Amino acid sequence: MTVFEKPKSLTDAVMHYCPGCTHGIVHRLVAEAIDELGIEGRTIGIAPVGCSVMNYDYFTVDMVQAAHGRAPAVATGVKRANPGNIVFTYQGDGDLAAIGTAETVHAAARGENITIIFINNAIYGMTGGQMAPTTLPEQVTQTSPYGRKVEQAGYPIRISEMLATLDGPAYIERVSVDSVKNVRNAKKAILKAFRTQIEGKGFSLVEVLSACPTNWGLTPGKALEWLRDNMIPYYPLGVFKDKEAAK
């Protein structure tokens, strides 16, 4: 009996991610959710700019690669063209919370019936570890070599809390993939986000606290510890918006 296999919605392509990077885990969770919901044939994914730019090679569903930050606008077009499709974007923190802030906020405000998987690892990965909008105070990056000084560089943005103030979104939750228990919770949240869209309830976003060992300068194990000790206190896990539960 097979007890563990690759999700159908993942291709056989070898992923290019660094050792200890959690993109692979989140890709798998997304693919498992698509499989379990039986929506592989009608799902369209929107790839971002950033480390996961080439995820169009990893998912078996139809994919569009968007300009930096524009994935929610592209997703809006795809969804409006064929409302029967299930449309998700997969975006990092630079893409979603800096260059694409307007697209993110307004897709949420419109209650656009799409799902966003938001990878928050507090750094720009692909370009080599620059300060992100979600970089923590005092965190050292290539462009905050003395640590992020809030007097000069401002404060990190808590996207889930910010978007939860809007009336548009149906479901917003922040999860983490630093432990087995949290990975299981992340899976549940991603499933719920897709289900929210399938049921036509509107905008859903799952923020996934993720590790970037390479650019954090830590081993994979230490990176998960750093995430747990530093990111979770600043970015508390939990449901920030659930229109269904509020009823």
Added chain:
Amino acid sequence: MSEKVLMKGNEALAEAAIMAGCRHYFGYPITPQTEIAAYMSKRLPQVGGTFLQAESEISAINMVIGVSAAGKRVMTSSSSPGVSLKSEGLSYLAGCDLPALVVNVQRGGPGLGGIQPSQSDYFQATRSGGHGDFRKIVLAPASVQEMVSLTFKGFDLADKYRMTVMILTDGILGQMMEPVSLDMGEVRQYDKPWAVTGTQCKRPHNVVNSLFLQPDKLEQMNFERFARYAAIEEDEVMSEEYLTEDAEVCVVAYGAAARISKNAIVAARAEGIKVGMIRPVTLWPFPKRLLRSMAEKVKAFVTVELSMGQMIEDVELATRCMRPVLLCNRTGGMVMTPDEIFRKIIQANEIGGAE
């Protein structure tokens, strides 16, 4: 032929888009093209379409990308400063080989400029107007009827060649009312096997993408795209010739400037000056061959433009500077009178004659 109806240029263009099968419009308010958005917001829901006012020009063009990737006809419209914001999306449309119709109802610039009619985005329109090696087909209507026919044609060309077609017009044509026929005939349908509509688990996934990290692959993509452009330059050039048969002076003008030029040409003819006009309808592909052959026959050219002189460079290139090319221009939203063009025609006739 159907009856003619009296319509404003911007509204006629919008109705033509709907007749061409466009059911999705995304835009952002900017003068002087707002009638297009207003018309679409009223009409599209009546025909089961989607009108969405985007949060920015950037978002609007990316929504266009989404609909186009999904295989449907789609458009956006704007005016000069807004088109600059769309330039990122125009580059991605080209890199992804996606069809789209983009309308620029030009106003004076640079910067915020003014809101009066202008033709000063010629360079931006005909030189890609975004990063990377690419072209757009650029159509320049000179009447409300052409606002209709070129919109209809534009959607067809966009699908046929999988690229952006830009309608480059101005506030004069956008705001002007003229009688038009909306009978454009059959809409040709194109197969779009590349579109992202869901695999239905029956085919390999489609990927709409402009990222090619291997330089040899990217070069190949650009070679293939430019082979398509070469076919367009061969097959899709459109222009109007006006009294060119015996012309010794040739006016070159497009859009609103061409209409004003006709008055000046009639006046000059009355004075016995043999002057005619070539009006490019496609600004890209530019009617190079026609201008080159005209250069064999005439003494001089006069380009008439509502800019500091942009198309004049294409005229000089096309004619290899064989004949003098004079410029008659106003800019910033100012419009020349027929008399100003008339005087330039006289000057061209004398300069040419002195050679």
